[in-house]
Amino acid sequence: MPDLYPPIEPYDSGMLDVGDGHLVHWETCGDPYGKPAVVLHGGPGSGCTPGWRRYLDPEAYRIVLFDQRGCGRSTPNAARTLHANTTHHLIGDIERLRRHLGIESWLVLGASWGTTLGLAYAERFPERVSEMVLFSITNTSRREVEWVTRDMARFFPAQWARFRDGVPEADRGGSLVDAYARLLDDPDPAVRERAARDWCTWEDTHVATHPGHRPDPRYDDPAFRMTFARLVTHYWRHAAWLDDGILLREAGELAGIPGVLVHGRLDISGPPDIAWSLAQAWPDAELILIDEAGHGAHGATNAAVISATDRFARRRA
Numbered sequence: 001m002p003d004l005y006p007p008i009e010p011y012d013s014g015m016l017d018v019g020d021g022h023l024v025h026w027e028t029c030g031d032p033y034g035k036p037a038v039v040l041h042g043g044p045g046s047g048c049t050p051g052w053r054r055y056l057d058p059e060a061y062r063i064v065l066f067d068q069r070g071c072g073r074s075t076p077n078a079a080r081t082l083h084a085n086t087t088h089h090l091i092g093d094i095e096r097l098r099r100h101l102g103i104e105s106w107l108v109l110g111a112s113w114g115t116t117l118g119l120a121y122a123e124r125f126p127e128r129v130s131e132m133v134l135f136s137i138t139n140t141s142r143r144e145v146e147w148v149t150r151d152m153a154r155f156f157p158a159q160w161a162r163f164r165d166g167v168p169e170a171d172r173g174g175s176l177v178d179a180y181a182r183l184l185d186d187p188d189p190a191v192r193e194r195a196a197r198d199w200c201t202w203e204d205t206h207v208a209t210h211p212g213h214r215p216d217p218r219y220d221d222p223a224f225r226m227t228f229a230r231l232v233t234h235y236w237r238h239a240a241w242l243d244d245g246i247l248l249r250e251a252g253e254l255a256g257i258p259g260v261l262v263h264g265r266l267d268i269s270g271p272p273d274i275a276w277s278l279a280q281a282w283p284d285a286e287l288i289l290i291d292e293a294g295h296g297a298h299g300a301t302n303a304a305v306i307s308a309t310d311r312f313a314r315r316r317a
Contacts, residue, residue, distance in 0.1 A: 003302055004054040010065075016100055018069070018093045020084035025073035026066040026097055030058035035130075035313055036106035038064045038094065040114035040121075042136070045231030046218075047072025055109060055133075055305055060313035064106070066097060068117075071227050079226045082234050086241045091121050098128060107131045107312055109305075111297065112270070116140040116240055116247070119278075123253040131312045132254075132285075135262035135305055136295050137275035139247045140240035148269060149176045149236075152206050155268055159205045166198035181233040184226070193222065199229040209266045209294040251281035258315070259285035260308035262301055264293030 010027035018024050030053075037056050041048045048065040056063050069085045070078030078085065094117075098106065105128050110118035115134040122129040138144060153160035164172050167179035183195035200219040207213070218224045235241075259282060263275035272289060279287035290300045297305070 003299075004051070004306065005056070005058060006054070007050060008053050008058050010053075015075075016066075016093075016097055018089075018096050020089070021076065022069050022084065022089075022093075023075045024066055024069060024093055024097070026064065026101075028101070029053045029063040029065070030056065030061045032062055034058075034060050034062040036062045036064065036101075036103045037309070038066075038098070038106050038108055040094075040108065040110035040118050041065075041068065041072075042110075042112035042114050043071065043228060043231055044068060044113050044117075044235045045071040045078060045228040046113075055302075056309045057313050061107075061309070062103075064097065064101065064103075066093075069093065070231055077223075077227055078230045078234070079223065082230065085231070085234065086238070087117065087120055087235070088241060090117055091124055094121050095125060095128070104128075105130045107133065107309070109133045109309065110135075112136045112138055112295065113140065113235070116242075119247045119251075119254075120240075120242060122257065123247065123250045126253050126257060129254075129257050131315065132257060132259040133262070133305055133308045133312070134259065135297065135301055136267060136270055137261055137263050137278060138270045139274055139278075140235065140242065141244055142239045143244075144270065144274070145177060145236045145239060147271070148206060152268060156205050159202065163198060163202040163205075166195065175237065177233050177237040180229070181237050184230050184233060192226065196222070196225040196229040199233065200225045203228075203232070206269050207295040209268050213294070248277055248281050251278065254282045255284060257284055258312070260304075260311075261285050261287045262304045262308070263287070263289055264295060264298075264301060265289050265291050266294040269295040 010029050013027035015023040039052045047067045067074040108118045115137045171179035288304050293301045
């Protein structure tokens, strides 16, 4: 079994008009007649990089990737506007893309924020989801946002103090997400740039729990930093526009959908109890905890994800 499948290029791509002035970039790879699978990237705002193509066997899957509203190659970019950009808009975009490509149902593959979006989509449209493979599980609840932005100071006290001190003193006792969102919308470009840099520095800190962690080079790009920070704070300050706890309460909608949940035991960004609680509420899900893994895709996590997608490639509805 490969660590990841070899790099491939799309055989088709386009810009889908999803309304509200937004155009979503999509691409398809692998076998045009293979089992359909859609990839939901993290962030929000990370975009679908070429590495995402490599989690599915290109000889077995018709792999669909897209950049969610406001990021990657989709337009307009979130650095310009956050208009009509919510979880519910993204769910609608997934459905529009499915219909545009003439797909009846598909496997959903997602990580981090992509697991929140994937769960919300599958609970809304369970008949359109054949299987799910999710890793680095999150629900984007208010408790999780508070955990990442304040409670994790206990693990990274010096780095968190710098993160906190990036906002005006009067705002440091309140919601840091709200404070950063205001800075990222400031009319002064220097204020916006500093806030984006401070936010992304903290993002790169709290995922650094697995051996061999390397800083994410994408944060060196000012344009990426701004897009990413604007979208993450936008979604987090609204708890993804989802009623608190609804993804667990409505997990019964996933009955009959086989799922594999892969999560690192060293994942501080999204503690393992999130994945465990989901597995308890979703009887058709298998939870795989990777002892040496943190947040994101690394080594044994990749192997577990590939094993799951390979297994589901042989399964037909």
